[in-house]
Amino acid sequence: MSPLLEVSGLTVRLPVGHQPKPVLSDVSLTIAAGEALGLVGESGSGKSMTARAVARLLPPGAQVEGDIRYAGTDLRALRGQQLRELRTRVAVVFQDPRAHVNPVRRIGDFLTEALRLTGRVSRREATDRAVRALDEVAVADGRRLLDRYPHQLSGGMLQRVMIAAALLTEPRLLLADEPTTALDVTTQAEVMAIIDGLRRQRGLSLLFITHDLDLAAAVCDRTAVMYAGRIVETRPSALLHGHPLHPYTAALGAARPSVTTRVDRLATIPGRPLSAFEVPDGCAFAARCVYAQDPCRTHRPELASVDEGEVACLRAEDLRETLAVTHG
Numbered sequence: 001m002s003p004l005l006e007v008s009g010l011t012v013r014l015p016v017g018h019q020p021k022p023v024l025s026d027v028s029l030t031i032a033a034g035e036a037l038g039l040v041g042e043s044g045s046g047k048s049m050t051a052r053a054v055a056r057l058l059p060p061g062a063q064v065e066g067d068i069r070y071a072g073t074d075l076r077a078l079r080g081q082q083l084r085e086l087r088t089r090v091a092v093v094f095q096d097p098r099a100h101v102n103p104v105r106r107i108g109d110f111l112t113e114a115l116r117l118t119g120r121v122s123r124r125e126a127t128d129r130a131v132r133a134l135d136e137v138a139v140a141d142g143r144r145l146l147d148r149y150p151h152q153l154s155g156g157m158l159q160r161v162m163i164a165a166a167l168l169t170e171p172r173l174l175l176a177d178e179p180t181t182a183l184d185v186t187t188q189a190e191v192m193a194i195i196d197g198l199r200r201q202r203g204l205s206l207l208f209i210t211h212d213l214d215l216a217a218a219v220c221d222r223t224a225v226m227y228a229g230r231i232v233e234t235r236p237s238a239l240l241h242g243h244p245l246h247p248y249t250a251a252l253g254a255a256r257p258s259v260t261t262r263v264d265r266l267a268t269i270p271g272r273p274l275s276a277f278e279v280p281d282g283c284a285f286a287a288r289c290v291y292a293q294d295p296c297r298t299h300r301p302e303l304a305s306v307d308e309g310e311v312a313c314l315r316a317e318d319l320r321e322t323l324a325v326t327h328g
């Protein structure tokens with residue numbers, strides 16, 4: 001069976017100054033029906049651009065190369081009504097819910113808007129469905145919430161509303177871009193449990209974007225790790241987590257903060273992440289990699305098939321034992 005989402009050779013260039021600069025290079029990924037794929041990497045690695053390319057929400061002036069197929073249809077060719085139809089099938093939940101609601105509109109209007117736009121649902125039916133959707137995201141007494149304004153809701157409650165809104169049109173694919181990053185730790189766990197539960201009940205496909213490798217591994221069947229606009233490793237989450245093959249994946253796993261230090265999550269990886277357009281010849285991670293050798297600085301590693309996945313590291317085979325031992 002072909003995958004529900006199939007991205008191949010996706011390169012995105014954005015206008016920076018005078019000239020378009022690549023922010024994604026040759027990104028390929030697939031998500032099967034009902035499958036959850038994690039997309040993990042440091043800030044600036046291109047995770048959001050990947051989701052935006054799929055949702056057709058790239059910034060103006062973006063140049064896109066490659067193929068993005070949803071249920072076999074080329075998304076890049078969709079216009080008008082077909083694009084609106086896509087938005088009912090592929091839903092997006094963003095990191096900062098407040099940036100995606102109109103502060104002067106009531107929650108009820110926000111929730112029912114997408115349904116009413118289809119023109120096939122009465123106001124009353126739309127309201128009933130909104131209340132049921134709120135119930136699904138564990139909001140008791142959702143009817144009372146409909147009259148409230150966004151500022152009257154906590155961040156966690158507003159994110160539940162966003163998830164409810166995303167689900168109202170019965171999508172098959174949910175793109176969740178760091179949906180819990182802006183929330184406090186307790187609320188993070190609650191919202192994560194809601195997303196995970198909904199996905200299982202509804203058999204949704206999920207692209208789950210996070211900078212937290214452990215969280216991706218806990219929620220997703222497979223995980224893709226992104227660095228400087230490229231995917232460097234994609235494998236079943238348990239394998240990638242326990243036996244990473246790319247030094248960057250291992251470093252991400254080792255950099256997890258303890259409960260008492262809530263600072264830069266990746267403070268233990270020396271150096272800073274690069275954007276795709278800053279990458280010199282060779283492996284983008286070489287400058288920060290403790291295992292890098294001369295060829296790593298001159299030869300860019302291609303993704304190669306390994307046990308149940310792919311990795312782009314010239315030394316993946318030599319490092320297999322080392323990374324499994326030192327990780328965690």
Ligand SMILES: Nc1ncnc2c1ncn2[C@@H]1O[C@H](COP(=O)(O)OP(=O)(O)O)[C@@H](O)[C@H]1O
Pocket residue numbers: 014015016023041042043044045046047048049050059275276
């Ligand atoms: N509107 C934009 N114009 C130009 N470059 C951008 C724009 N938005 C993001 N970028 C750049 O694209 C790269 C990838 O960004 P993004 O996908 O947001 O990363 P992530 O979500 O992994 O933190 C970064 O280098 C970022 O600076």
Ligand SMILES: [Mg+2]
Pocket residue numbers: 047048049177
């Ligand atoms: Mg992002």
